[in-house]
Structure formats: C-alpha cells, structure tokens
Amino acid sequence: MSTNPSLAGGGWMLLRAGALRLLLPIEEVGPAEHLDGAPVVTDQPGLFELRMADADGGSSLVAALSAQLQPLTEMPADRFVVTPFPSQPGVFLAWDEARLLPAKAVKLQPLPAVMCTADSPLTHYAEIDGKPAFYCNAERVLGYAFASLH
Amino acid sequence: MLEDSPAQDASLVAWTESAPASAPAQLVECTRGQSAALPLHTAIELLDQLTTVDVPGAPYACDRLLRWRDQWLPLMDLGVLLNAYRTDSQVAPRYALVVAWQDGPRAPLAYGALALSSPPRVVEALDANHCPLPTGSDIWPVLALSCFEHEGKPVPVLDAAALFRHFPD
Numbered sequence: 658m659s660t661n662p663s664l665a666g667g668g669w670m671l672l673r674a675g676a677l678r679l680l681l682p683i684e685e686v687g688p689a690e691h692l693d694g695a696p697v698v699t700d701q702p703g704l705f706e707l708r709m710a711d712a713d714g715g716s717s718l719v720a721a722l723s724a725q726l727q728p729l730t731e732m733p734a735d736r737f738v739v740t741p742f743p744s745q746p747g748v749f750l751a752w753d754e755a756r757l758l759p760a761k762a763v764k765l766q767p768l769p770a771v772m773c774t775a776d777s778p779l780t781h782y783a784e785i786d787g788k789p790a791f792y793c794n795a796e797r798v799l800g801y802a803f804a805s806l807h
Numbered sequence: 808m809l810e811d812s813p814a815q816d817a818s819l820v821a822w823t824e825s826a827p828a829s830a831p832a833q834l835v836e837c838t839r840g841q842s843a844a845l846p847l848h849t850a851i852e853l854l855d856q857l858t859t860v861d862v863p864g865a866p867y868a869c870d871r872l873l874r875w876r877d878q879w880l881p882l883m884d885l886g887v888l889l890n891a892y893r894t895d896s897q898v899a900p901r902y903a904l905v906v907a908w909q910d911g912p913r914a915p916l917a918y919g920a921l922a923l924s925s926p927p928r929v930v931e932a933l934d935a936n937h938c939p940l941p942t943g944s945d946i947w948p949v950l951a952l953s954c955f956e957h958e959g960k961p962v963p964v965l966d967a968a969a970l971f972r973h974f975p976d
Binding site: 676677724725726768769770771772773774776777778779782784788789791801 | 860864883919971972
C-alpha cells in the first residue's frame, strides 16, 4: 500500500475539466488565468496556441483534457480558466474550474490496489463535495496526458 | 500463461478440504455463456442504483469507483477482465454485487464490487460436480478457488481477494 503523499506547501488546487477532478499540490500549479479569446488550432491535434498578453507578446500551448486524461481535439466552450505548470514552462491546461483548498480540507486515501498499475497516473483520491477528486503530481499527469502527442 | 501462486494453491486445498458436500453459491454471469460463482458469505449486497466515477488510467476491467454506503469501491467488470479488452459499445452495468474478503487472519474486511448485467442467482455447488477450470482464459487459475459443473458448463468459484489484488504489470 502506498503512503499518502505529503504536501510541501500550504494547500491544494482542485482542477475540474468536465467529469475529471484533479487535486494537485498548490506549488505544482502556476497562477490561474482567465482564458481570453479562443485558442488557435495547431498542426498537432490536441494542442492549441494560446496568445498571452504578456510583455514579449509570445504564445504558449494549451490543451483541454477529457475525463480519461487525454487531450481533446476541440476546445470545449466551458474551459474558461488556464493554469501553467512550473515543471513544464510554456504549457497550459484549460479547466472548467480552478479552486484553492486548504490542506486540512483534503483527506487523501489510496486508490484500491487493483486500480493502480506502474503506468497509472493516479494513486490517491479525496472526497470533495461528495465525489472523488484524484491526487496526482503535475509532472506525472502532464506526462500521461501528452504521451500520445508527438 | 499465468502461473498458480502457492497462496492460491493453499486456498484451493483449504476450500476443498473444508467445504461440505454441497454449498450455496451466488452465480454471476461474466460474459454470454460464461458464469462464475462466489461463496455465499462473500456476497454482501446487490445494488441496482449505481453511482460511479471514472478513474483515468486504471485498468479497463476496473476503471470505476462505485459509491457504497460511505465508501468508494473498485467496480470490477468480469467480462472485460476475461476478454482483456473493452469495446465502446459495452453496455453500462445494471447491477453491482458488493463482495467482501479478508486479506489475512484477523484483517479487517475489505470490499469491492462486481459489475453485472443481470442479478445473481443462488445455486448449489456440489462436490460431486467438481470439474476442471474452463480453458477459455488464462486468468481463471489466478482467480478461482475451485470449479463445479452447473447446467452442463464449468463454473469457476471466485476468490474475491484474488480478484481485487494488483493486476500484474
């Protein structure tokens, strides 16, 4: 049985994309931003160009995840907030909801052993608002989500 | 081919030595034409209103959590487990049978659930009807404590603990 992950920082970020609800340590997620305008389709299905109003006028890539943690080829209209990830500069994910939770609000439990394999990105869950939200670290979830992209 | 574990061999011996000449069992349909049985005492509750949540990245045969009382249980689809794949046209399960087991002596009860398309029925497993496991899947020797013939077909008796153990990576 795996031990519960410990928090280095002060809390959690609950990120929702349709039926998918993820819990990431707050220090692994950059500040959430409102998505202004529709992201532009790129040559790579599942990745969109995100034009940021930052100082150098550069662009970043954004993806929207399915309930199975896979990049969607169309950006759902209700993904209105994007988050960067310090471990993967230049890549954003789009969400329906991004909510800060204090550390004490989350009681992680290990997923049943039968649901965990060496490749599965999720190991724990916590019940938030009556439903499971799945713990993962940012590096692992991004690696899993983008494994199918070239 | 998956190999039998010593623990499973011991379970099989214990089952066969301690079992009476017949015992009631819950018969569940895994796939069309293939059923399995559970010792009656392991089947806790049949649910027909299912609240489930997908678990991304979990093995196809067990990629949903089922709400039961104040817990979330792994929901195992025996048909997917036996066939080693799931089709997009797979029908959502109508029922779930909650099962319980102990991982060791004096260990607390652990729970899981089986996804079913039809309710289980109670049958008598007779010692006299003992037969070899079906050969249609490599998984039976890992999951089954024993096997008996019912209505002309072999019915493996499932070890609930083995069913909800780690999938081999």
